[in-house]
Amino acid sequence: xxxxxxxxxxxxxxxxxxxxxxxxxxxxxxxxxxxxxxxxxxxxxxxxxxxxxxxxxxxxxxxxxxxxxxxxxxxxxxxxxxxxxxxxxxxxxxxxxxxxxxxxxxxxxxxxxxxxxxxxxxxxxxxxxxxxxxxxxxxxxxxxxxxxxxxxxxxxxxxxxxxxxxxxxxxxxxxxxxxxxxxxxxxxxxxxxxxxxxxxxxxxxxxxxxxxxxxxxxxxxxxxxxxxxxxxxxxxxxxxxxxxxxxxxxxxxxxxxxxxxxxxxxxxxxxxxxxxxxxxxxxxxxxxxxxxxxxx
Numbered sequence: 001x002x003x004x005x006x007x008x009x010x011x012x013x014x015x016x017x018x019x020x021x022x023x024x025x026x027x028x029x030x031x032x033x034x035x036x037x038x039x040x041x042x043x044x045x046x047x048x049x050x051x052x053x054x055x056x057x058x059x060x061x062x063x064x065x066x067x068x069x070x071x072x073x074x075x076x077x078x079x080x081x082x083x084x085x086x087x088x089x090x091x092x093x094x095x096x097x098x099x100x101x102x103x104x105x106x107x108x109x110x111x112x113x114x115x116x117x118x119x120x121x122x123x124x125x126x127x128x129x130x131x132x133x134x135x136x137x138x139x140x141x142x143x144x145x146x147x148x149x150x151x152x153x154x155x156x157x158x159x160x161x162x163x164x165x166x167x168x169x170x171x172x173x174x175x176x177x178x179x180x181x182x183x184x185x186x187x188x189x190x191x192x193x194x195x196x197x198x199x200x201x202x203x204x205x206x207x208x209x210x211x212x213x214x215x216x217x218x219x220x221x222x223x224x225x226x227x228x229x230x231x232x233x234x235x236x237x238x239x240x241x242x243x244x245x246x247x248x249x250x251x252x253x254x255x256x257x258x259x260x261x262x263x264x265x266x267x268x269x270x271x272x273x274x275x276x277x278x279x280x281x282x283x284x285x286x287x288x289x290x291x292x293x294x295x296x
Contacts, residue, residue, distance in 0.1 A: 026116055033120040037127045039063060040070045043094070046117050047072065054110055056096040063092035066128055073097075080107060082114060084121060091121040137211040139189055140196035148210040148218055152269055155222055159263055166263040167229035168272060169219040170280040171199060171236060174255045174288040176215035187247045191254060194245055202239035203232060218276075226262035226293060233258045233291045241289060257283035261294035 029049045033042055039061065047059040058073030076097040084091040094114075096102075102110075135147035143151070152168075159166040173179075173195055180188040192215065199209050199217060208220040219236070221229050237258055245252040259279025263272055275294035283292040 026113070029113065029116040030120075033116060037124045039066070039068055039092070039121070039124055039128075042117065042120050042124060043070055044072065046113075047096075050110070050113055053113070054096070054102075054106055056098045058097045060095040060097075061092055065090065065092075065125070068092070078102060080110065082111075084114070084118060086118050086122050089122060089125065091118065091125060140193050140211050140217075142196050142200070142217065143208060143210040145210065145213055148212065148220075149269075151208060151210075152220060152273075155220060156263060156267075156269060156272070159222070164223045165225045166272075167221040167224045167226060168261050168276040169221065169229060169233045169236065170212070170259040170276040171195075171217040171219065171240075171256050172258075172280050172284070173215040174257055174284075179252065179254075183247055183250060183252075187250075187252075190247060191245055191252065194243070195240055195254060195256065198239050198243055199236055202236040207232070224262075226260060229260045229262060230291060230293055233260050237289065237291055255289035257281075257288045258291045259283060259294060260291065 029046065032045050032049055036042060036045070043059060043061040047056070050056075056073070057076045058071065060069075060071040060075075062069050076099045078099065078101045079095055079097040080102045081093060081095040083093050094117075096110075135143055135150075137144040155166055158164075173191065176188065176191070179191055192211075196209065196211065196217065199219065203209065203219055204221075206222060210218045210220070212218045219232070221232065224232070237256060240254060240256045243254070245254055257280055259276045259282065261272055261276035261279060267275075279292040279294035283290045286292065
């Protein structure tokens with residue numbers, strides 16, 4: 001059974017300013033931590049820098065706000081755990097383990113050293129919060145077009161490096177202009193937000209949903225062949241069709257047309273997108289409210 005040595009919240013401004021352990025070692029740690037805004041890199045650097053002062057066999061870091069779990073090393077019996085915060089801002093939880101119990105003197109030193117980590121973590125939090133806002137469509141709470149371009153480039157490289165499949169699903173709401181014309185843009189906005197939620201309810205946790213533009217969404221499916229993507233696309237189509245939207249005295253039955261493509265050896269990012277987009281337009285031409293597969 002893992003035995004906890006400490007469980008504290010760190011660090012208030014007052015305790016930070018009151019710390020008397022500002023020395024060359026602290027300066028070295030602080031300088032190293034200024035080189036990145038990535039959470040995992042910050043924890044790795046901190047762990048490496050304190051290893052000589054406070055030997056440990058593993059380090060773990062969890063940050064619920066960004067759904068982040070990072071661990072390195074071999075977990076041992078004894079652990080010290082700290083809930084990190086500054087100025088009422090939660091910064092995640094840090095845990096160190098080793099085979100021997102942590103002494104009071106070591107814990108006191110660690111709490112002093114944690115002062116070097118707090119503000120780099122806060123800077124990383126502010127940076128990633130800003131990225132989230134920049135990459136989020138405020139109306140539908142999905143990822144936006146700028147995010148799609150960045151993520152797709154990254155996932156294509158990853159798929160080719162690991163020799164895994166990658167698929168796209170384009171989703172276009174049928175007769176959306178008619179919804180806006182007959183019921184107004186507020187109703188159109190409600191329809192967009194509702195469809196986004198229905199899509200997210202129909203896909204897997206690993207799938208990523210983007211608002212591509214207007215009434216069009218894209219779903220990115222890692223490690224998924226064309227046939228598997230077609231099954232998910234049909235589930236999304238059915239999920240949208242099975243809902244009704246009430247707006248004032250009107251009840252709207254919304255449907256969507258979907259196109260699916262899968263990455264091939266010769267694909268560029270543009271050709272992968274174009275094939276899914278063309279398949280979606282084929283679904284429109286064939287009567288809407290259906291799924292069509294892009295030709296390889």
